[in-house]
Amino acid sequence: MALATVMETDEKQYPDADLKMRYVFEPAAPGNENKGERSASNPDAKRNHGRAQHQEKPQPSEVDRFVTLLISVDPASPEAPSLTTMVPAANWHEREMQDLFGIVPVGHPDPRALVVHDGWPRGVFSLRKTFGGSQHVPVEPAAEFPHLVAEGEGVFEIPVGPIHAGIIEPGHFRFTSVGETVLHLDARLFYTHRALEKRMEGLSTLNAFYVAERICGVYSFAHGLGYCEAVEQIASVEAPPRARLIRSIALELERLYNHVGDIGNMCAGAAFHYGTATGLLLRERLQQMNERLAGNRFLRGLVIPGGVRLDLSDDLVRVLTTTLENTRAGVDSLMERIEANSSVVDRLDETGVLQYQAAVDLATAGVAARASGVDRDARRDHPHGAFASSAPPSLNVVTASGGDAMARMMVRTLEARESIRLVGEFVRRLEPGPLVVALGKALPGGRIGISAIESPRGEAVHWLRTDADGHVERYHLRSPSYHNWPAVALAAETAIVPDFPLVNKSFELCYSCTDR
């Protein structure tokens, strides 16, 4: 079992009138059971430094299940035993629960504040129902945050951020190092915590959709889709087949432009400017195509609860096919240059290693997990979009065993090619038909929808419950970055300080959907 998400609910309106903690688990993918038996029999293996291999589909019986551990907590003395020492992936979840719900995880090894920063008043818990979302919260004077640092002779502390040199999102990194070797990295995020989950409470499910779609720019489509699938579960409807195919096409396009851009960004981390510029150019062309398809460069405005808003005309299919052909050629050419450039390969090889066991323990998601040999992919494990049909197209889940920056780049490359192949497959399956199914006037109250979407950086888990009026009562998003940030800190400790930007870019995590 792997931890999918942890979230809490304030059940003030319900008969129990307590706080409830929900640890949501999912079965570990069957591919991870007999790990040792995999061999590099793949024909691509040599070309890709013997790292990447394809994995076949699992048994369908294990597909798309969640198991929730429900713990009732008394609001008068809110505390619960911490599970972090047994389930390391619960670490941040429990710290967040302490900050936003005031539930103390007893026995937590690192109970420092996570989401709320210095100056947030004590005893104010924003996700409790008694807290009004629009109420003004004063900034209180506070002591300096206790960073976790190493001490000793010759040990230096290097603070970086939260405002960075480039145009990136805010986060503070506190390195302790001896010479160039990183001893410890303490990352402090949540500078962009906007309490979006609180904001969505009480909105109609349609109005809240526009917030969900905008939690994160580069995952706009994946998060919009995850929210929509949760709403559709609550309404007990299924999007029509054509809509599901268009959703899957858009999901792959989002993966593609992110992967291609990330390969370029990794080149920036390795000081290979030709690669940076090429990646940016390929990404730009894909985003311009997004605009032709969805009217928005981030694919916003395409998915809607019940289906999709816009159709895929034959003209657009032609544009799509040509652009993807060019992208494939561009990626192949770029990868040839990267592999032929020994200085780049040398920077990537064995840099920022994330061990298999650490990846499993932290329940890492997506590229980061698969590059460390963890075989998980929500498209297969929790079928959504066109994969949720009776005869879904085959999906090659790409894994690698190196766990280093090079493995992550290779997984991205192979997944980009796989996405191009899948889009072609989805387009071939398009049949005329309706785009939207009606959701009915009001959604049933008190029902829960859980969906898991394979976004470009991995599985994102959406949890939604409606109130008596069918409005949003509680929504929670666990983004892939949320589980992957602790893995970055681990991987950084295998690297030297100047390689940190490269390690960070090889994970390419997102702040806004971690912070929410």
Place this chain on the structure above:
Amino acid sequence: MLRILVNALRTGIVTTHYPAVPSVPADRFRGAPVFRLGSHLPPPEVCPTGAISERLDARGRHVGLDLARCVFCGRCAEEPWSGAVTIGRDFELAARCRDDLRIEVVADEQRVGVAALELDADGGAPAKSEIRRVLGRSLHLRHLDAGSCNACDWELTACIQLTMQKRGVRFFRARNAPELERIPFNLTHQRME
């Protein structure tokens, strides 16, 4: 190395000549909503972000649109309002003043923010020359993300690399260097520290 040179030469220049040559967005692009005069305009609850407002007075029903709140989702132009609102393709929506982003339609006439009218008539010229006097011909910017969704971070990166640098706009990292700080929309409690 030779291959890289050959590839780079083959790629050539990829930036456009915008704004000298206008940029035409895709057909489906959603820019500012355009209200059709004399039609029945949608009520405020159609808009998920509260960008549409209405009030009644002696002259009739005023319907306002606040472009600063609009997220360009296109819902106000969907059925049954598609006759009254169309989604324009105008993307050059920058304004010097918050009020310039408010548009109001009453009965058969359309008004944009009062400040905008004054600026366009003649107040705009001195402001422009003042900007030129203080900042000169090149602008040094600093980006401070105070709670964005990261779409603007990505777009800025694309802007810089693809076009802005050649127009004299540079991004700065140091706290004392910039002439203009660009802070995208909201400010989280965390960033107030």
